[in-house]
Amino acid sequence: MAKKSRHSLWNIKDIIILQFSFFLIREFVRWGHDTFITGDGFVNLLFPVIGQLLFLAVVFFWLFFLYQVPPPYLGLTLEKLKSGSILGLKLGIPLVLLVIFLINFPMAARESPQAFSPVYFISNAETLATSFLYLALLGGILFLPALGTELYFRGIITGYFHRKWGSISAAFFSSIFFALFWGAVHPGWFIFHFILGLALYYLYVSRESLWPGVIYLTFIQAGLTLYAVGWDYLNI
Secondary structure, eight states, rough: OOOOOSOOOOHHHHHHHHHHHHHHHHHHOOOOOHHHOOOOSSHHHHHHHHHHHHHHHHHHHHIIIIIOOOOGGGTTTTHHHHHHHOOOOOOOOHHHHHHHHHHHGGGGSSSSSGBOOOSSSSOHHHHHHHHHHHHHHHHHHHHHHHHHHHIOOOOOOOOIEEEEOOOOHHHHHHHEEEEEEEHHHOOHHHHHHHHHHHHHHHHHHHSSSHHHHHHHHHHHHHHHIIIITBBGOOOO
């Protein structure tokens, strides 16, 4: 495949190829999970990360080697890493605290707590402190998958729609694509990911960098993995 210029990087054919690659990797990882992993626990929950890392490798090769997109084109510089990380932390930490409160503390008033079995349940100050250690661990594990997600949706998908139809359409359609990709057909999950997609789009275009969105998404994924995966209706 011939390399394209910086201002005409990808088309719908490229997106279809990458999307097919993702679904192929996901099904392969799902088969490996069903074949080799039994029981509950962090290994069971984090096994899909393998698929996300494989997809990151595909996107990374496609973007930076096949098409030779310079990292500064996507704002992936050390200078913007510092400011982007600070912004991502400012936005991510309050969200994680809100998730902790909503998921854990109201549970005492629920009549049927059997419907909820979180990976890590907070019952006192000690477990609250320990939960942040788990959160830091998950953040380190989920950073690269978040980078792959942002490279694909903001770097590629947003760039495609922005070039075709402008900024407003890019914000809307890239967020719809993001929600379909992660939220599937579950209405609440779809709306959550659509709003999240809009927020990540704003971070990307306002700071001209993927770093704020990567840090922010890392915190979101870590918080949801640690606290919210116990809800049966999420079907995670």
